[in-house]
Amino acid sequence: MTAPLLAPLLSVHDLACERSERLLFKRMNFTLASGQLLLVQGGNGQGKTSLLRLLTGLSRPDTGEVRWRDSQIARCRDTYYQEMAYLGHTNGIKDELNPVENLRFNDGLHSRAFETDQAVATLKRLGLSRCLDLPCRALSFGQRRRVALSALLLANAKLWILDEPLTGLDAHAVALVEGLIRNHLHAGGLVVATTHQALNLEGVSVQHLLVGDVATPEGTSGETH
Amino acid sequence: MGHFFLNVLRRDLTLAARRRGDWLTALFFFVMVTSLFPLGVGPEPELLKRIGPGVLWVAATLASLLSLSRLFEDDHRDGSLEQMVLSPASTVLLVLGKAMAHWLVYGMPLLLMAPVLGIQFNLPWDAIAVLVFSLLLGTPILSLLGAAGAALTLGLRGGGVLLTLLILPLYTPALIFGAGAVDGVMAGTGAEAHLSLLGAFLLVSFLVAPWIAAASLRVSLE
DSSP: OOOOOSOOSEEEEEEEEEETTEEEEEEEEEEEOTTEEEEEEOOTTSSHHHHHHHHHTSSOOSEEEEEETTEETTTOHHHHHHHEEEEOSSOOOOTTSOHHHHHHHHHHHTTOOOOHHHHHHHHHHTTOGGGTTSOGGGSOHHHHHHHHHHHHHHTTOSEEEEESTTTTOOHHHHHHHHHHHHHHHHTTOEEEEEOSSOOOOTTOEEEEEEOSOTTSOTTOOSOOO | OHHHHHHHHHHHHHHHHHOHHHHHHHHHHHHHHHHHHHHHHOSOHHHHHHHHHHHHHHHHHHHHHHHHTHHHHHHHHTTHHHHHHTSSSOHHHHHHHHHHHHIIIIIHHHHHHHHHHHHHTTOOHHHHHHHHHHHHHHHHHHHHHHHHHHHHTTTOTTHHHHHHHHHHHHHHHHHHHHHHHHHHHHHTSOSHHHHHHHHHHHHHHHHHHHHHHHHHHHHHHO
């Protein structure tokens, strides 16, 4: 692990998480600075998604706190949600709208100026040039995931929080996402991601964080059933 | 802030335009239920006139309940609700935008349909005018309180039934004052008192319900 040269933007202090009276983790501490990737690892049900939802502020921590630019995220909603983009298990894509409309409404939610050209260019970059005017209902699972990734790119956020971003993507798209993450980090962005797949991220400073049961061997965190 | 509100509103209206079945179902429900009464109780003009306002108001209440359970449910399922809550703008504005869209899509058609159905119940024209005005004041209450109920029951199994049980008691003041206003104008005592109370109830709902809904949404999403 490389020592952060820059002041940390995202920091977690003494965080604990409990779900259904089961303690998932406690006394979690880490910091993340510009250009760094935090790879959250752990088996199924160990609390990776719970951690990510705590980081987004969707759930509130029982103890401990999450800080962005040195203030608690609940206190700086405005700045934090301008600078943070979250991609969860669900894509946040409406089936009735076509990809461009989806991106337009998504941008409007964050009070950003929407440029159709830019959105179309992003969608094309993610290999969706043939489905621009189809309702998302007609798209495949992987294609919808790509629309969600386009929204993430257009969000122009500093911090990306990605929950299993590679689910449903083909090999080509996985390479594309790796490229996107690398570019984002090189541009000074921060990424927190969970994934069960190996990521090819050369030249990137990666921190690993193991969530939950320490006995879970790294790299064998697949389905147990 | 206003931009965010308008964006939520436009989004929900676009979605409603793409899913016409949803709001047409609610409207047809309203028409069918009110039309069954004259068939059921017989064509006596005096009786119909007597029960008309109440029947129309009860049907309007139930029609708006039909659509409420889906107010946040669809967005919750596909994850767009999370994305909207993770916006810098306040969740209260999100609720207001969605409640407003709900009213435009499900409340307004009832208003437009009510005069025709009023004739079916042999209501005089002045009573029909008051009926429409009482629905104009009353249906936004149904959307606002309904949004709070829908947020509270979001993601619960059997949430639809629970929502009905939770929200119907809260609707009763609107029902009483709304139907009472029409009764009042037919009895010659005037509708002002009832309409003022209905207006006051609308104001209270407007000031309280979005905050309750926003807080419940945050709890439901945890």
